[in-house]
Structure formats: structure tokens, C-alpha cells
Amino acid sequence: MRAFSYVSAPDVATAVRAVSETPNAKFLGGGTNLVDLMRENIEHPDVLVDVSRLPLNGVEELPDGGLRIGATVRNSALAAHPLVRTRYPVVSQAVLNGASAQLRNMATVGGNLLQRTRCLYFYDTASPCNKREPGSGCAALGGFTRDAGILGVSERCVATHPSDLCVALVALGAVVEVESTRGTRRIPLTDLHRLPADTPQRETVLERDELITAVELPPVPAAANSRYRKVRDRASYAFALVSVAAALRLDGDTITEARLALGGIAPKPWRANEAEHVLTGARATEETFDRAAAAELDRAQAVGDNAFKIELTRRTIVATLRELTHEGSRP
């Protein structure tokens, strides 16, 4: 690993100033992604500003019934929080389906949102990669595409966003709070990550010196009946091939509120707006679920040999909605 200097920030203002004033400085959370990328010589900051011990580690109830999650809350603490488990079970399940217990004890919420793709060629510095080295090409095209996306990808980059937590948060309409020397701004999580288009190296709308301080969840009545379903190559400790975060509220057999997001298949956590549109107000039947999945996957395209992911996504959406219908209509 290349040499760098390390500063531990005592408060938000110091952290933000330190990164703002130092050209090649980066925030450090739990380090589970950044340290790995530095060791692989993919990231090489000169200065790490450790924000993992900032006093942003609380989960608080908001007056409107929503939840404010501090950016340094550990992934494990988030998953275990009683309010998260009862009001937003999909969030707890998404976290628990990601990484390992050791990594979840280390990883922060802020770091989880900004973790980078697991595209094999992004990690292999001998391969061309537009994300790692803009303009060098994309080794995934014509290569191994099992982990590549089917929605939102471009000819420059077909990589997927690997976070499970983000998929649950985006389904619930989470808002990210960001702090810099220029003040505070609030960004809906759907707008935080960018699609690759011609600039896959630009992954989010954040500036280099913007610190994530919190994630807020609005009250979502449907979320009490929510679920995260992840399909992967082994039963645990593997990234998603396809994942679905869903929430359904039912009145009899009518869907009054639907939330759906997809993981493992797009460059960003994918809010399934088209599917939600079909579901809302419709009857909770297999036919409706099929139509919803078809509407969302209408523009899906296989990359190389990953056509199986389109069908796998369709089936996982339908299975998750079916499960929630059984649970949601229990008295």
C-alpha cells in the first residue's frame, strides 16, 4: 500500500475542513472497502481523514414517525435496532444479508452507501477499465459478465452497485444529508448515484469534500410489511446476483401502497418506479405481479451471457410480492 498520512477528526467541522483543504484527501469510515482498494492500488489518497468515530452514531426517531440514522452507525447496530426491525424490517434484512458479521461490525452506513463496484476487471489493474482509468476501455464487455447489469448500464461501463442496504433504503425513499464547508444539503438517495453514461468514473453527485452525516427514512406505512430477498451463488457471504426490496400495504386484496427496488442488476440501487405504478391500486394477484415485473424489465438488456438475470429478476420480484401478500393479509 502506498504511504499516506492519517488524521482522526474529532468533529464534523474539522473533518470537512481537513478534506476540503487537502487536495488528495479522503474520508475513512470502517475501511472495509477503501483499505482494500488502497491495498490493490486502485485508490491512492495521500491523506485519510477518519470519520468513523464522529458522534454521528445514533438512530433517532423523527417527529413525523420517520427515522434518522447517523452516518457512523455500524451496519450491525443498524440491523439490530428495535425500531428498524419493527418499522422497516427490509432494512435490517438487507444489512444482514450483506457481507459477514465481522465486516458488518466494522462498516459504517456512510461507507456502505459509497462502496464501489465489485466488477472483477475494476479490481484487476492489468485490465482496461473506464471507471478506474477513463478512456482505457471496458474489459467486462466481451469478458465475464455474470455480475454485470441489465438496466441502466452504458457501452462504457456495465458494472453494478454492490450494496444491499442501499436497495432497501431507496425503496423507502431515503434522503441523504451531506455536509461541507459550503453548508448542508439533502439529496434523495435515488439521486445520489449516477448512471455511468460516458463518465463511469463519476459515480455519485457528491463533491470530494462532502461528508455524509445522516440518512433519513420518511414514515412509510407499507414498510411494516416489507422484505429483502437476495439471490446469490452461495447461501451467505456473497454479493447479489439479483436482489429485491419490497413493501406492500393491502386493503383486502387491493394494494394500497407498493415499494419496490432492485439490486445486483444496475449501476445504482434501482427504484422500480414502473413496477410500483402497476402495483398501486391493483389487486394482489399473480397476474398483477407478472405485469409489474414485465413493466420494469421492459428495457432490460442482457450483457454478454447474463440474459438469465432478466428471468431471475422477474421471478424474484414475483416471489417476493407473493410472500408479502400472504404475510400482509394475515389478520
Next chain:
Amino acid sequence: MAELRVRVNGADHLLDIPPQVSLLDALREHLGLTGTKKGCDQGACGACTVLADGERINACLALAVQYADREITTIEGIDHPIQEAFVRHDGFQCGYCTSGQICSAIGMLAEHKDGMPSAVTGEPSAEGEELTDEEIRERMSGNLCRCGAYHGIVEAIGEVAR
């Protein structure tokens, strides 16, 4: 280069190391505590699992500076019934993953006691349930065993948990 104070197995040590040194390398290369193993050095195998204030972490992705004020416990500092259970149940073959498995199991038992759910745990009301084999397998999935001693590992942990 600043001196770093680390606390390992109850003893304080002063280390003269740059910030890029991982906790794993600090333990193995600088303190001579080679019981903690390096498998992948990228968070993917669990061989480097140690306890920080009783919580299990992967020492390979931990910068030593980030853990300077934490109480680190490695296999050298452990005396726990799980160790004999591993012997009784053939919970290992080559032994390379074993120190990580033991540290991880101790951290896992504490998490379960604190009510930490897992991906296979049901509703919050199902809390306090015993650690089934399915729970143990899921909660221990961060520790790979290349020799495939999983049956013995699950039995050993199950015996101590129940």
C-alpha cells in the same frame, strides 16, 4: 512517524509503524503474535478474525491506527471452552482457519446473547431462541474453512451454545 499505543491481550505495546500497517500485520509482524492468520488479506475469508472490545472484526481490513484505543484479543489471549469443543468434535484439519473460527465463535455467542438477529432469524418476537445449526452456519459464514471441517465446527459451537 508517531508512536502508536495498542492494547493486546491485556498488555500495552508501543509501536513505531506508519498508518498503512493493518492491525493484522501489526500483530503478526510487529508483535510476533502469529496465531492470527492471513488468508486473503481482503476481508473474504475470516482467518484474521480478532476481537476488538469483544466484537469480532477482520484484522486485515483494519488499520492499526484506527484500533489504537480498543482492547484487542487474539487467539493467544483466549482460554474458552470452545477450544476443547473444537478438539472433541474435529472442528479442524490443517488448523489454518481455526484461530479465526474460535475468535469469531466467541464474538458470535456474545452477539446472540445481546439479541443480534441474523439473516435467518425470524420476526423480532422470535428472539432469545436457541442457536440452531442453521443459525450457527449463517452467523459463522464469515469464516471459511478450506479443509471443509464445517460439520465439526457447527457441532463444537452448538455444544458450547446449548
